[in-house]
Structure formats: C-alpha cells, structure tokens
Amino acid sequence: MEQFDLIVIGSGPGGYVGAIRAAQLGLKTAVVEKDKTYGGTCLNVGCIPSKALLESSEHYQAAIHDLSAHGVKLSKVELDLKTMQARKDQVVKQNTDGIAFLFKKNKITPFKGLGKILAAGKVEVTAEDGSKQTLETKNIVIATGSVPVELPFLKYDEKRIVSNTGALALADVPRTMVVVGGGVIGLELGSVWQRLGSQVTVIEYADRLGGPMDQDCMKVLKKSLEREGMKFMMSTKVTASKVVGDGVEVTYEALADGKVATEKTDVVLVATGRKPFSTGLGLDELGVAKDKQGRIVTDKHYKTNVPGIYAIGDVITGPMLAHKAEDEGVAIAEILAGRAGHVNYETVPGIIYTHPEIASVGITEEQAKEQGIAINVGKFPFLANGRARAKGYSEGFVKIIADQKTDRLLGAHMVGAGVSELIHEVVVCMEFGGSSEDLARSFHAHPTLSEAVREAALAVEKRARQM
Ligand SMILES: Cc1cc2nc3c(=O)[nH]c(=O)nc-3n(C[C@H](O)[C@H](O)[C@H](O)COP(=O)(O)OP(=O)(O)OC[C@H]3O[C@@H](n4cnc5c(N)ncnc54)[C@H](O)[C@@H]3O)c2cc1C
Numbered sequence: 001m002e003q004f005d006l007i008v009i010g011s012g013p014g015g016y017v018g019a020i021r022a023a024q025l026g027l028k029t030a031v032v033e034k035d036k037t038y039g040g041t042c043l044n045v046g047c048i049p050s051k052a053l054l055e056s057s058e059h060y061q062a063a064i065h066d067l068s069a070h071g072v073k074l075s076k077v078e079l080d081l082k083t084m085q086a087r088k089d090q091v092v093k094q095n096t097d098g099i100a101f102l103f104k105k106n107k108i109t110p111f112k113g114l115g116k117i118l119a120a121g122k123v124e125v126t127a128e129d130g131s132k133q134t135l136e137t138k139n140i141v142i143a144t145g146s147v148p149v150e151l152p153f154l155k156y157d158e159k160r161i162v163s164n165t166g167a168l169a170l171a172d173v174p175r176t177m178v179v180v181g182g183g184v185i186g187l188e189l190g191s192v193w194q195r196l197g198s199q200v201t202v203i204e205y206a207d208r209l210g211g212p213m214d215q216d217c218m219k220v221l222k223k224s225l226e227r228e229g230m231k232f233m234m235s236t237k238v239t240a241s242k243v244v245g246d247g248v249e250v251t252y253e254a255l256a257d258g259k260v261a262t263e264k265t266d267v268v269l270v271a272t273g274r275k276p277f278s279t280g281l282g283l284d285e286l287g288v289a290k291d292k293q294g295r296i297v298t299d300k301h302y303k304t305n306v307p308g309i310y311a312i313g314d315v316i317t318g319p320m321l322a323h324k325a326e327d328e329g330v331a332i333a334e335i336l337a338g339r340a341g342h343v344n345y346e347t348v349p350g351i352i353y354t355h356p357e358i359a360s361v362g363i364t365e366e367q368a369k370e371q372g373i374a375i376n377v378g379k380f381p382f383l384a385n386g387r388a389r390a391k392g393y394s395e396g397f398v399k400i401i402a403d404q405k406t407d408r409l410l411g412a413h414m415v416g417a418g419v420s421e422l423i424h425e426v427v428v429c430m431e432f433g434g435s436s437e438d439l440a441r442s443f444h445a446h447p448t449l450s451e452a453v454r455e456a457a458l459a460v461e462k463r464a465r466q467m
Contacts, residue, residue, distance in 0.1 A: 004030045004137040006336060007123050008329075009115040009281065012040020013322040014313030015143035016099050018329025023106040025337035030135060031108055032115035032125050038099035039092075040145050041314070042322040045165045048095050050188050052088040053168065054353050057195040060084075061228075061355075069392060079196060081173060088168070111135070116282045117142075120308035139308055139336050142296060143329065144281065146274040146314035153240045154180065154270050160248050161241065164189065167269045173197045174266035178250050180238050182209040184352050186271035187225070191354045193267075194230050201231040201263070203238055203252055210352065214413035215366070217358045220396050221415060224356055241268065276315040291317070301341075302332045310336075324348050347430045351420045356396045359423035362411025362430060365401065374404035378436060378459030380452050382416045384466045387447040393417035398456035400426070400436055407435040407460070418449050425453060436460035 005027035008015045015031060016038060022029045037044055063077045103110050111133075113125040123135045148163040150156055158166030167189045175198065179190040182204035194200040202209075209232075210218045222232065233252065240251040244264065251262045276295045283290070289297040289305045296311040298304055304311055310332050313325030324343075331341030352358040368375045378400045382388035396416030402409055412426040429439055439457035444450045451466075458464045 001134075001136050004028050004109075004135065006030070006139045006141060006333075007032060007115075007135055007137040008141045008143055009117075009123065010040060010143035010145055010313070010315075011035075011038040011099060011110075012143060012145045012313060012325060013042045014145070014325030014329045015040065015141070016102070016329075017326040018141055018143060018312060018333050019108050020102055020106050021330045021333035022336060023108050025333060025339070027333070027337055029106075029108045030111060030137070031103065032111045032113065032123060032135075034112075034114045036112075037093075037096040038103070038110070039096045040143075042325075043095045043099070044092060045168060047322050049088050049092050049168045050164070050185075050192070051353055052091040053084065053192045054188060056084045056087060057192045058355055061195040066392060079173070081171070081196070085169070085171070114280055116280060117286060117309065118282065119286070120306055139310065141302075141329075141332055141336075142278065142281065142304075142309065142311040142315060143313045143325070144277050144315050145325075146320055147277045148270065149273045149275050151180070151238070151270060151272060154238065154268060156270070157243075160243060160246070160266070161268045161270065163270060167193075167267075170267065175199065176201070176247075176265040177267045177269060178203060178238075178248075178263065178265045179269045179271060180250075181271040181273065182206075182232065182234075183211060183271060183273070184350075186269065187221070187352055187354050189269055189271065190230060191225065194225070194228055198266075199229065199231075201233060201265070203233045203236050203250075205235070205237050205255070207235045209234075210358070212364065212367070213350065213352075213358065213360055214364045214399065216399065217360070217396075217413050217415035221352070221354060221356060221358055224395060225354070274314065274320055278315055301335050302328060318345065319348055319350065321348065321350065344431065347427050349423050349427055351423070353420060356393070356416045357414075357419045359414045359419040360412070361423055361427050362409070363401065364411060364413060365399075368401065368410065373410070375410060376402050376404050376407075376436070376460045378402070378456045378461070378464070380455035380459055380464055380466070382449070382452055384455075385447075385449060385452045387449050387451070388416065390447065391417065398422070398452045400439070400453070400456040400460055402436040402460045407437055409434055409436060409439070412453075412456075414453075416449070416452075422450055422453055425450065 011033040113127040116124045177198045179186045179202045235255040242249045302310045312328035314320045334341030349361045381397045388394040399413045401411040436457045444454040455464045
C-alpha cells in the first residue's frame with residue numbers, strides 16, 4: 001500500500017497551503033476533501049465570493065452616487081444581478097481550479113471523499129458513491145474548518161433564512177433583509193444587499209459592532225452605513241421567527257426594557273458566528289481532546305493529544321481567518337519537515353471589507369488600558385490626505401499605537417477606502433519589532449494614501465506635518 005508522509009484532511013486555506021509547503025519540503029503529501037471543489041469555506045462560500053460581490057456592488061453604488069461628482073454623467077444605471085452572480089461564480093471557479101492546478105504542480109495526491117481517521121496513521125476515505133479506501137501515512141493534519149452556527153429558532157432554508165452560503169447566491173434583490181449579528185460577515189454581506197437596493201436592518205445583541213475591534217473605527221463605519229440607509233438595532237436579541245407567505249416574521253426583544261416586537265422581512269441573514277467542524281472524523285473514538293467550544297485542542301506545535309495527529313485553522317483556537325489558517329498550515333508543514341515552524345499571533349491583521357473598510361493589527365487602546373500598558377497614540381485623518389481628497393473618499397483615519405516607554409509599535413487601526421492594503425506596512429514593521437519612529441522616518445511616496453500611515457506615526461510624537 002502507498003505510504004504518505006502527510007495526509008491533510010480539508011482543502012481550505014489551512015489545508016491546501018499546508019500541503020503545498022509540505023510538498024515543497026519533500027514530504028509525500030495527500031489531501032482529502034469531501035466537497036466537489038477545493039478551497040474550503042474561503043474560496044467557495046467565504047472570502048472570495050464575498051469580495052467579488054462587494055467589488056461589483058461598490059461599482060454599482062459608485063455609478064449611482066459618486067461618478068457625477070467626477071463629471072461622469074450616466075443617463076441610466078441598471079442592475080444585472082444575473083451577470084453579477086455569474087461573474088462571482090467565475091471568480092470562485094478560477095480560484096478553486098487554481099488549487100487543483102497547484103496540487104498537480106506540487107505532486108500532491110488529492111482524494112475526493114469524506115475523511116475519517118481510523119487510527120494514527122490510517123485515514124479512511126468514503127467517496128460520494130459510498131466506496132471506501134484506507135490510506136496510510138506517517139502524519140495526519142486536520143484542517144476541517146468551520147461552519148455557520150444555526151440558531152434553533154432560525155433554521156436555514158438558504159432561501160428566506162440564509163447563512164453566508166445562501167446570502168451569496170440570492171437570485172433576486174430582497175426588498176428587505178434582516179441581518180442577525182453585526183460582526184464582519186453580517187456587515188459585509190449586509191452591505192452588498194443594501195448597495196443593491198435592499199433595506200437592511202442589522203439586529204445586534206451587544207451594544208457595539210465588531211466585537212473587540214477599535215470602536216472609533218466602528219463609529220465611522222456605522223455612521224457611513226447609516227447614511228446609506230442601513231438600520232441598526234443594538235442591544236437587541238432575536239427570539240423567534242415564523243415563515244409567513246414569502247417572507248419571515250422575526251420577533252426580537254430590546255435588552256434594556258424587555259420590549260418585544262416583530263418585523264416582517266423578505267430574507268433573514270443569520271451571521272451570529274461560526275463553529276469548528278469535525279463531524280465524521282472519528283475523533284471521539286480516537287479520544288482526540290476538544291474544548292468546550294468544540295475546538296480541537298493542540299499544543300503550540302499544533303499537536304493534539306494523540307501522537308501523529310495535528311490540527312490547524314478554524315477547527316482550533318484563534319481568530320477564524322484565512323491567513324491565520326494559511327500560516328498555521330505553513331508552520332505545521334515546516335515542523336513536520338524538521339524545521340522551526342512558527343506563527344506570530346500578535347501580528348494577525350483583521351479586516352472588514354465594507355466601504356469604508358476597517359483594518360486592524362495588534363492591540364487597541366481599550367486593550368492597552370485593560371492590560372495596564374502605557375501607550376502613545378498618533379491619529380491622522382484622510383480628510384488631510386491629498387490623494388484621498390483627489391479620489392473623493394476622504395472619510396476615516398489611521399491610528400497608530402506605540403509603547404510609551406520604548407516606542408515599539410503595538411497596534412494600528414484604520415478606517416477608510418483602501419485601508420485593507422495599507423495595514424500591511426504596519427504588520428511588517430511590527431514583525432521586525434519596529435517603532436513608530438521607523439514608520440515615521442521611512443519614505444512614503446507622494447501623493448498616496450500610505451502617507452496617512454506615516455503621518456499617524458509622526459503624530460505619535462505630535463509632529464504630524466499635514467494637519
Ligand atoms: C462569508 C465569509 C467571508 C469571509 N471572509 C474572510 C476574509 O475576507 N478574510 C479572511 O481571512 N477570512 C474570511 N473568512 C473566514 C475564512 O473563510 C476561514 O477562516 C477559512 O476558510 C478557514 O480555513 P480552514 O482551512 O481552517 O477551513 P475551511 O476553509 O473551512 O476548509 C475546511 C475544508 O475541510 C473540508 N472537510 C471538512 N471535514 C472533512 C472531512 N471529514 N473529510 C474531508 N474534507 C473535510 C471542508 O469541506 C472544507 O473544504 C470568511 C468566512 C465567511 C463565511
């Protein structure tokens with residue numbers, strides 16, 4: 001029987017990137033994937049399709065609202081949702097096909113089917129037609145990702161009550177949409193449908209959006225989304241739902257006074273979070289330890305409590321982000337190849353791809369206070385940035401957080417157009433243990449949005465020049 005060095009279960013960003021790195025390092029590698037296409041949540045129903053629709057809907061909105069200010073007059077703007085969705089499907093296909101190509105190029109053997117671990121070193125693959133085969137390997141990496149949490153009173157039918165999967169595939173623009181949960185997924189997908197013409201209402205249990213993210217940034221985003229017509233019901237919990245005709249009646253309760261009300265809507269998007277997925281892997285029989293949230297427990301080297309079995313990505317602890325999963329994939333491949341694989345969790349960026357975007361890395365002012373860390377903060381508005389004004393998107397700011405004693409960079413929080421790209425210079429600088437002085441003394445070409453990062457770094461020591 002063919003013997004592998006490594007079998008990765010799951011072909012999402014954790015699994016496929018880990019497999020490629022392992023193959024590059026000379027390990028004989030196989031990947032087992034239960035879905036029809038490779039790429040996991042990220043490529044099929046997550047990062048990539050959501051960004052394709054965000055891009056298209058942003059063009060639509062710009063055509064309606066923004067182009068006339070540039071002297072570009074359009075007599076009629078029409079939405080062709082079928083083409084928009086077909087384009088998104090094509091973008092997804094290009095990406096998932098790309099993974100199949102990369103597996104071939106790197107001589108990784110793919111197996112299509114449900115992977116079950118029979119014992120350390122043995123993986124059973126059950127294909128769609130029910131046929132089974134057992135594979136042998138020295139090491140197993142579980143990269144089976146996560147799935148949306150389903151609320152008992154909001155069961156998905158993916159037409160009227162939808163998860164991210166249904167929300168990315170709607171064939172018509174709903175007149176109204178209730179988004180349950182004001183986190184990243186709710187705000188991004190809510191934005192898409194709001195821009196395309198839905199009246200979107202976000203119902204959020206907490207009194208703040210975006211969980212632990214910088215609340216100055218969130219305020220700018222919320223105000224901007226409200227200006228576009230999105231409604232927010234904060235400190236409110238959804239308690240029941242009923243499908244009525246071709247819509248859904250949602251019952252909700254205000255936490256402050258217990259007042260109960262109902263609202264009829266065309267579509268409900270439930271975006272209350274995701275949970276780790278490890279069903280069908282046979283982990284209980286093997287005694288692989290999980291925590292209370294169902295995440296597989298590993299040590300710092302991604303080792304579970306069963307020798308030869310490792311786990312990475314959304315199925316273990318940490319932020320559920322594609323780049324976090326990817327870097328863990330690289331680290332475990334390097335560890336298994338006898339190298340020093342490592343992930344620096346202090347520099348994982350987090351982004352909300354709305355308009356304006358929010359991008360964040362490191363600690364917030366709030367967290368510094370909680371942890372008793374003395375900081376200096378520099379802030380610079382895009383309103384004072386020439387390029388932002390020329391573009392016509394001058395909302396938002398860059399905030400840099402540095403240690404008061406050493407000036408070491410501890411975090412950056414940005415809100416504005418294009419900040420999803422700007423954040424990475426801070427990530428790299430933090431990775432090198434850099435200071436605000438390092439950012440402030442580095443050239444930033446003029447006129448660029450990046451100059452706002454430099455100015456914010458200069459503002460840490462109150463020497464910004466452009467305001
Ligand atoms: C709408 C949405 C938007 C998102 N946007 C972003 C974003 O912009 N940026 C970002 O960083 N993150 C984003 N994410 C999160 C990101 O998609 C996940 O963090 C990432 O996909 C996790 O990667 P993973 O490899 O751990 O798991 P996954 O991508 O979930 O992949 C797991 C794979 O394992 C397979 N599998 C599971 N069990 C088995 C089994 N027993 N046998 C065989 N195969 C199995 C699954 O079919 C799946 O293909 C988004 C998520 C959603 C839902």
